[in-house]
Amino acid sequence: MAVQMTRGQKVLWWVLLALGILLAIVAGTALWAYRSLEGNIRTDHAAARELREREAQRPRAGGGGKDGRNVLVIGHDAGSGTGNARSDTVLLLHVSADGRRAEAVHVPRDIVVDIPACGPEKEGEGQGEGQGEGEGQPEEGRRAQFNWAFQWGGAACTVRTFEALSGVRVDHHLVLGFEGFAEVVDAVGGVEVELDRAEHDPNVGHSLPAGRHLLDGEEALAYVRARVHVGDGSDLNRLSRQQEFLALLYDRITERGTVTNPARLYPVLRAVTSALTADPGLDSLDELRGLAEDLRAVPEGGLSFRTLPTLPHPTEPDRLTLDAAAAGRVFAALIADRPLPREP
Secondary structure, eight states: OOOOOOOHHHHHHHHHHHHTTTGGGOOTTOOHHHHHHHHEEEEEEHHHHHHHHTGGSOOOOSSSTTTTTEEEEEOOOOTTTTTSSOOOEEEEEETTTTTOEEEEEEEEEEEEEEEESSSOOOOOOOOOOOOOOOOOOOOSSEEEEETTTHHHHHHHHHHHHHHHHHOOOOEEEEEEEEEHHHHHHHTTTOOOEEESEEEEEETEEEEEEEEEEEEEEHHHHHHHHHHHTSSSOHHHHHHHHHHHHHHHHHHHHHHHHHOHHHHHHHHOOOOOHHTTTETTTTTHHHHHHHHHHHEEEEETTEEEEEEEOOOEEESTTTTTEHHHHHHHHHHHHHHTOOOOOOOO
16 A cells, blocks of 8 residues: 655655665666765765864764764755855754654754854964954854854864754764755756746846746756745745755656666766765765665654744844754753654
8 A cells, every 4th residue: 555655754755865875775776886876975084083173072972872863964055156155954864762763953044153163173273363254264163144154164063063052962964065956856857846926036046937837957956045035035934945845856756756767766866976975974875875774764653854943033134043942942852862842
């Protein structure tokens, strides 16, 4: 009997796809193809080294997986014509120690947080003056919106910023360039959307009249990045658009039978793995496949999605601050490996 997937399950399926781990269901893939895909994945040695050097400043590491596993997934927009490399999308993927739950918690990019001084430790660190936006990471930590951490210090800085904000230990991280997203859309022949009204956001090159449109990769990338002139202009609205589009992408892939056809699946996986950078614990297809198998083994009803609760920032227009009480309950549940609290 076929099982109807929920919207949340469809988005989780995209997470698996985006991690390049659908080889778990393609046992017959030729060895040459497997090796080719394996070679596409880059290892983030620099971030791993910095995180080791900063170990004393990080939350404690769980023992033997008793606290579950936390993987920070970072989507960045370098190469998308923005002129920077900020993290456009960040989510924490938590897999419970008993394997019965998986939770994906989105971190809004516009929350104002304390970003630590990032980069390798060095003598006299913290004695210089901070630099302005776009000039690189200041030697001292500073308060800024969350997505500046990636531009200033890459994945390690994003991991450390999230850990300082939440108290949650990040076990692994994965970075996916948005160019991989566009190539996946092209690999499946485009994705169709329907607009009730015309949309125009010149900031990202998005312009479509009302009606139905089959978007190619470049158009799809502009669609999911549109924000300021679309809907209410908020980052939370953009997150919702991204989730809706990824569900449409899931439908497109399954309707075309891509996952059961190696000839169609290989270009998708090639696009994803070419845009993927992983820490040394997740930089092989075998390790990624292991994560995929754990996620796929989560029972029905054990998958949940959450965006960290926020409030409008009291002094900075168009910025957010965490709802401390509500976010604290989410963080406490993740640390204790308990189910996330119900949303109010």
